[in-house]
Amino acid sequence: MSDTTETSVTDRTEQVRSASAKVTRFATLPTVGPLAALLLACLFFSLSTDRFLTGGNLSLVVQQVMEVGTLAIGQTVVILTAGIDLSNGAAMAFGTIVMTRLAVGGLPAPLAILLGIGVCAAFGALNGTLVTMARLPAFIVTLGTLNIAFALTHIYSRDQTITGLPKTLTALGQTFPLGNTDVTYGSVVMLAMFVIGWYVLRFTAAGRHVYAVGDNPEAARLSGISTRRLLITVYTVAGAIYGVAGLLLVGRTAVGDPQAGQTDNLDSITAVVLGGVSLFGGRGSIIGVLFGALIVGVIRNGLQLMGVASIYQVLITGILVILAVGVDQLARRRRA
Amino acid sequence: MSDTTETSVTDRTEQVRSASAKVTRFATLPTVGPLAALLLACLFFSLSTDRFLTGGNLSLVVQQVMEVGTLAIGQTVVILTAGIDLSNGAAMAFGTIVMTRLAVGGLPAPLAILLGIGVCAAFGALNGTLVTMARLPAFIVTLGTLNIAFALTHIYSRDQTITGLPKTLTALGQTFPLGNTDVTYGSVVMLAMFVIGWYVLRFTAAGRHVYAVGDNPEAARLSGISTRRLLITVYTVAGAIYGVAGLLLVGRTAVGDPQAGQTDNLDSITAVVLGGVSLFGGRGSIIGVLFGALIVGVIRNGLQLMGVASIYQVLITGILVILAVGVDQLARRRRA
Amino acid sequence: MNPVLEAHGLVKRYGHVTALAGVDLELLPGEILAVIGDNGAGKSSLIKALSGALIPDEGRILLDGRPVHFHNPADARRAGIETVYQDLAVAPALDIASNLFLGRELRRKDLVGRVFRMLDAKRMQAEASSHMRDLKIGIGSMSQAVETLSGGQRQGVAVARSAAFARHVVIMDEPTAALGVKETGMVLDLIRGVRERGLPVILISHDIPTVFDVADRVHIQRLGRRVAVVEPGDVDMAEAVAIMTGAARGNEPGPA
């Protein structure tokens, strides 16, 4: 055995690592796949229609995903803990009806907004409590609260669309110029929330705990993490985020719509999964989810710009969604 | 140390076991919870309205759940492997359109039925192939095929409800008298399929493998089970079962309806989870799923008989669904 | 000398399996107490009760002479008890440093740390590296996911964690089961080091020679009870094994 072999495995690996560390780190990022899929989709539509790659249109895509994108932030955190939230669209809808009705009824708009978000947070807290305290499966709990929120929305709104909203409520739907493109404030709010979510999940203890609980709840518990408190917090914060999504929706449509959000639960889960987050918890990045949400938005927008008939849009969306996650899978395998 | 201690742990336990074996076996059955919840729901509605507990009404409940119940059989098998199938309602709808259009177009009814079921099986095979060969998440794959099946349904049916069906296609919607109650043949078919599903899952090697793959896929693979072939088979068989559900639906409604099945994916998953099957795979009994499907049917029917306004039905359904799974959880804890 | 940690008459039943049938335990200050027993004797159940991972059906636990009721592992951790579980209790998808510091992450000391609670990833990586180096377990990078480690490397992570953070009592459930000769030696050194720091250690192991080498006293368990406590000087290994398997009588009233 020659002398050179005396360097331990540690040292050997350390050497190789430092050499190719940057490359690897990049390739290992769970967001590469979703990003690649997003860029491919953009490339495809840029080549298919020259209206796609304009500042105005890209800003529009972001604006269109702001509701589902924001919901997906809360959904991501819940799914990272190995949970699921079917109630998010319904809770959001109830929140918008609460804030718009109260505001139209004369309550100062900021207070109405706070109450609307608060109602959503309360739904989240209810979900979290049932999931942890009564140890019920998240799927059923949130299916139950979905029905409850849906019913309350229709009862409280008396099924009427609420119009004539004060300016404050629709402020986030306004735009400001960025270069020669108009950008909605709401888009900025969504992007900011993704950044905050990314920061918390990636750089704080609470974030690590979210991953740990989803990865191996027993290990998290044995490590002294209060899994119950964590889960209740997660669902409650997610609820509050849905409230913010509701505010963005009100900004965009300028009405309180009791029919809103009915397919948002599946849409937000789709963004999460397309973003590379595992439905089994503990794995994935929230930045991937932003790309996931944008993928869906880009597909819808691009097909529309290409003038594809609406039923064929559905067909092609089905195919493209599978392709997108296929690209992600390819990216993952390359680094395995 | 006294002599009596010389009996090994084995013997000691064996003794206790034989004594209380029957009781335990019963309490350990994962179906006790769903059954208890079902019975409680029945009890509640029997006390609330005297129209509930009649043969005619109970037969009606079974008939009303036969579509979702049958879909839930396929869904159960898929979920036991730690998968999920969002496409089942859409695949079923496409199957019904295929069978009804072909039959109305003059193809012999049995052949039309076979082709309809075959189309559903083909969708299942596509799902299974993408999930195993391309290793894509089941959620996204089946979301994609959901869209594809939905679009094909509307394109192929030209959005026309297909009427004037030959007798053979609607035969399963006919009734026969049982005592002084009329029972639909379709109900019997659904119950028979549950029994077959139970037999296969519980008493055959294939069934064990389904559980093993969902429980620990790596262990299953290392044990020499061909997990790929198993999964493709599971999705394909599930697809064929959705085709049968389509046939039952045609029997019940006597038309080919391109709009059918749109909420059936969530409804069938609900039945599965209410039935005590874990969404993480590998745990649960298909008999529980039958009870799960019936719970939803009983709640809907009972609230209806009580004359609850429909939006309040939604509200109460939300609450009752949570309560039902709470009862299941209680039953589980008692045996822990 | 008063015991640091005591258990009296702990009982734990799973259905009709009785894992603990009234077990007692005393851990004296600064000692290494080995716990040995056949598979299924209830060793893991015992230490799970001591570390709050399991709530016994009956019995009392005393820490420094005062009764304690651990409702969860966090309670025991707060009391300074660190535990290596037999099934390791690691989060496989998280990296080594995150696993080591799970539940007691280090925050940056600057403004960002205080106001925005930002973790000090660098310091955690560095400290993790140094703890792991102590064990000579040969792992490349602290940012490697635990699921990519070999069986022994994984065990090294769990052992390093407990040794690094214990303030009162260290409990290790078969910490060397997956370790090689060299690595086992390191862990034993580490256990002695912990004793040197004045902390008592409970060590569960099937490796009788090692146990007799390192332990001050040996608690022998059988069918969910303590059947003897012996000192390695007084009793030879064969005798201990005989008691453990029920071939010889221990110095405690055995299972009735």
Added chain:
Amino acid sequence: MNPVLEAHGLVKRYGHVTALAGVDLELLPGEILAVIGDNGAGKSSLIKALSGALIPDEGRILLDGRPVHFHNPADARRAGIETVYQDLAVAPALDIASNLFLGRELRRKDLVGRVFRMLDAKRMQAEASSHMRDLKIGIGSMSQAVETLSGGQRQGVAVARSAAFARHVVIMDEPTAALGVKETGMVLDLIRGVRERGLPVILISHDIPTVFDVADRVHIQRLGRRVAVVEPGDVDMAEAVAIMTGAARGNEPGPA
């Protein structure tokens, strides 16, 4: 004597970690070949390659002198190779009998079995019981879920399975790591019994005394290569350990 199982120059890389760096192995008919090495030396990776659980990047495997390409564990199993994996590879929610017979369930011999493929649950329970009894592992009922077993009991299930079904080669990756003294003795007896049946055994273990007690030859691995093959009679334990840790030179060309 021609080897039953041979490997030549197996290489396996994970990113930039090289688990196997061109390892060779020969297993002779009817022998017990021990594989020892530090944590991370690539022992588990080696046997995974031999059992089809992992496809090596380079190298050849020969069974009875003929090249084989195992694409998955089922291929190796069909060739009569049974393996106990270090992480056990059991399905926790399934009962013991189901785990033992997983992938080769027994069907009833009557009409129901032939036509409706009904399993013979009774026979599987009974046979499982008898296999487990051989190991004296002390488990109550074969219908107990594996997740309710103690660490050692679980290992017993995996060991019993491999011994019961092997027709050609048995491979065991640290089969006694979690076992008690008595149970370890049983497993060693069982391994000798397998040899008596004429089947060769590959045994990975960190327990050097045991290895020297039971093995006919010892394959020493280091940094993903075989550095020596020794016979317990020719070399003493200290020497073997020295080779293993790199303190002494082995009888093979070491890692470059």
Added chain:
Amino acid sequence: GSGAKGSNKDITIGLITKTDTNPFFVKMKEGAEKEAKAKGVKLMTAAGKFDGDNASQVTAMENMIAAGVKGILIVPSDTKAIVPSLAKARAKGIDVIALDTPPDPQSSADALFATDNLTAGTLIGKYAKSVEGAKPVKIAMLDLNPGITVGVLRHNGFLQGYGITGSDPSIVCTQYTAGDQAKGQTAMENCLQKDPGINLVYTINEPAALGAYTALKAAGKTATTMIVSIDGGCSGVKAVQSGQIAATAQQYPLKMASQGVDSIVAWAKGGKKASGYTDTGVNLITAKPQPGLDSKDVQFGLANCWG
């Protein structure tokens, strides 16, 4: 050809319907496509996921504006909620025309091409009254969604035609169906549970009517119950022929579509912008005409039906 404002090829028109699942809208789309082809302009289509899905319609409008459409034809799903988006589009200089369903207020679109929905309701109300006469009836009303113009107009029209008010005790059940067959069936089942004696059913459209019929059939009540509806699609007229539906008010979606396309093209080429309401006509179709009531027979219905 080429007109005042350049070639027709440069003109794109958007059509947004409520859903892709109602044949009425499928036909409307086909009509628009045909007309667009004839005029040599491009047509873009989009639809909501369900009747009442405002969010998808808003998104579709935004995308069409981004695609540079000259005009948008829209069947508003939520007649109030869509208004802010209509205003945005019009502010960008786009010609916004509502089809089939008036937005609320109607002036929020440039123009409306639609059935006179109040009249449509009145026609079938009068028909039902003339069949039932003075007999006591139990009426079920299977409505659209709350507060949606087209639903409210037809509902009120039916009441006027029947000569009763909304609080009349003969109305034993009102349910929302979102104009969907499956929901229509559930709604009818619900109503029958409430009062098995129902013998007259008003339905917002033919999908709901077919759903109601299926429920009635399952309950064995088809012989004693009369269904009236609105739409006049080919399968609806066939249902009239076979007696499943007693009468239906026939609409002309192809007209709405083609007139809508024509009007946008005309404006884009320098003509006048259409404004106000254009009635696309409605006819009562029945196999059993009532004395004193204008109606067309099944033959007429089949000749003029769509789908």
